[in-house]
Amino acid sequence: LDLRGIFPPLATPFSPKQEVDYAQLEGNLSRYASIPFRGLVVLGSNGEYPYLAPRERLEVVSSVRRALPRDRLLLAGSGCESTQATIEMTVSMAEAGADVALVVTPCYYRGAMTSAALVHHYTEVGDASPIPVVLYSVPANTGLDLPMEAVITLAQHPNIIGIKDSGGDITRMGLMVHKTRQDDFQVLAGSAGFLLASYAVGASGGVCALANILGAPLCQLDRLCRKGQWEEARDLQHRLIEPNTAVTRRFGVPGLKKAMEWFGYYGGPCRAPLAPLSPAQVEELRNTFSTNGWL
Numbered sequence: 533l534d535l536r537g538i539f540p541p542l543a544t545p546f547s548p549k550q551e552v553d554y555a556q557l558e559g560n561l562s563r564y565a566s567i568p569f570r571g572l573v574v575l576g577s578n579g580e581y582p583y584l585a586p587r588e589r590l591e592v593v594s595s596v597r598r599a600l601p602r603d604r605l606l607l608a609g610s611g612c613e614s615t616q617a618t619i620e621m622t623v624s625m626a627e628a629g630a631d632v633a634l635v636v637t638p639c640y641y642r643g644a645m646t647s648a649a650l651v652h653h654y655t656e657v658g659d660a661s662p663i664p665v666v667l668y669s670v671p672a673n674t675g676l677d678l679p680m681e682a683v684i685t686l687a688q689h690p691n692i693i694g695i696k697d698s699g700g701d702i703t704r705m706g707l708m709v710h711k712t713r714q715d716d717f718q719v720l721a722g723s724a725g726f727l728l729a730s731y732a733v734g735a736s737g738g739v740c741a742l743a744n745i746l747g748a749p750l751c752q753l754d755r756l757c758r759k760g761q762w763e764e765a766r767d768l769q770h771r772l773i774e775p776n777t778a779v780t781r782r783f784g785v786p787g788l789k790k791a792m793e794w795f796g797y798y799g800g801p802c803r804a805p806l807a808p809l810s811p812a813q814v815e816e817l818r819n820t821f822s823t824n825g826w827l
Contacts, residue, residue, distance in 0.1 A: 533632065533664055535694055535718045536736045537570025538750050539607060540743035541578040543789055544592060545800050552588055554595050556798040561599045563797060567747040570737060571605030572596060573634060577673055577698075578741045578785055581609050583803040586621065590628050597629030607666065607739075611636035615653050619660045626663045633657075633665045634696060639674035647679040651686060658691040667695040670722065672781065683708055687717040696739045698722025706733030724750055724776040728769040731757040742776045745791050746826065771824045778820040783809060787817050794818070794827060 545556035564572070574596050575581040575589055584592070593608045600606055608630035610622040615638075622633045635657055637650060658665050667686060669678035677699055686692050694717055697705055708719050721730035724740035727750070743750045749768060756765035779788040786809050789799030801808065809817065821827045 533605070533693055535570065535605070535632075535666075535720060537568075538737060538743055538747070538754050539569060539571050539573045539605075539720070539739045540564065540747055541573040541576035541739050541741055542596070543744055543785065543792065543799065544575075544579045544581075544584065545798050546803055548801065550801065550803050552584070552592065553798070553800065554591075556800065557592070557595060558599055560792075560797050561596065564747060565601070568751050569604065569743070569747060571607060571631070572600060573607040573609070573739050574630075575609035576634060576668070576696075576739065577636075577670055578744070578788060579609065580785060580803055580806070583806075586624075589621070590624055593625050593628040593630050605631045607632040607634045609634045609636065609668070611638070611668065613638045613640050615656050618653075618657050622657060622661045622663070622665075626661070630663060632693070633661055633663055634668050635665055636668040636670060637674050637676050637678050639676045642674070642676045645676055647682040650678060650682045654682075654686050654692065655689060658686070658689045661691060664693040665689075665691055666693060666720070668698075668722075669695060670698040672698065680704065680707065680711070684711045687712040687715040692717070694718035694720060694736070696720045696722045700726050702726060702729045702733060705730055705735060709734035723780060725773050725780070727753060727772075728757060728762075728765050740776070741780050741788055742772060744788060744797065745779065745795050746772065746775070771826070774820050774824055775826060778817050783813060783817055787813070790814060791817060791821065794821070 545553040547553045608625045610633040612618045671677045718736035721738040724742040792799035
C-alpha cells in the first residue's frame with residue numbers, strides 16, 4: 533500500500549452544543565476534494581479522539597468513507613489503552629470503511645511500556661487486524677517515544693506497513709528509514725514543520741495538522757521535494773514553520789480550528805475541557821499567518 537503524499541489529520545467538527553456536526557464535516561470534505569491529498573486521517577490527535585465515544589469514532593469513519601473517493605486512502609485512529617480494546621476498535625473501523633489503522637502507543641502506564649511490551653501489543657494488533665497497521669508515535673501527547681528497536685522489529689511484521697513519527701527527531705527518522713529499508717515499511721513525517729527534512733532522509737509522506745488549513749501548499753512542497761527542486765522547496769518550508777508551530781505546539785487544536793475558519797473551513801468549538809483561545813492568542817495566531825504571507 534503506497535503511502536506517498538500528504539494526509540491531513542482531520543479536525544472533528546462540533547456544534548455549539550459539542551455534538552459531532554456531520555454536516556460541517558461533509559462541507560469540509562467537499563472542499564478538501566479539490567486538493568491532491570493521498571488520503572485523509574480521521575481520529576488522530578487533531579481529531580480529539582480521546583473525547584469521542586466509541587460509537588462516535590465509528591460513525592465519523594463511516595461518514596468520511598461515504599464522502600471519500602475510493603482512490604483516496606482513509607487512515608483511522610483505532611488505538612486504545614488495552615490491546616484487546618485496540619483490536620476490537622480496529623476490526624470495527626475496518627468494517628466501517630477504514631483502509632489503514634493508525635495505532636497510537638498506549639501510554640497511561642507509560643513506565644511499564646517497555647520495548648518488549650509495545651512489540652507484543654503491536655504484534656497482537658497486527659496479527660488480528662483485517663487492514664494494514666501504521667504505528668503512531670506522538671511523544672508530545674503521550675510522553676512516550678516508540679523505541680527504535682521496537683520499530684525495527686515491528687517493521688518485519690507483514691501487516692505493519694509504516695509509522696507516523698511526530699517527534700521531530702530527523703536523525704531518528706533517517707535511521708528508521710535506513711534500518712527498515714529491507715522491509716516493506718514507510719516512514720511518515722508527523723508534522724509540517726520538518727516535512728522537507730523528513731523527505732531528505734527518505735520519508736514517504738506526511739500526516740500534517742497544517743494540511744487542514746494550507747493543504748495545497750503542503751502538496752506543493754511534497755511535489756517540489758519529489759522533483760528535487762530543493763531551493764523552491766526550502767523557501768516554501770520556511771514559510772510553513774511558524775504557522776505549523778502555532779497550530780500544533782503553541783495553541784494546539786483550538787488554534788488549528790480557529791485558523792481553519794480564516795481559510796473558509798468550519799473549525800468551530802473543541803470539546804471541553806479544551807478551551808477556546810483568548811482574544812490575545814487569536815491575534816497572535818493571525819499575525820503568525822499574515823507575517824508569513826498566508827493571510
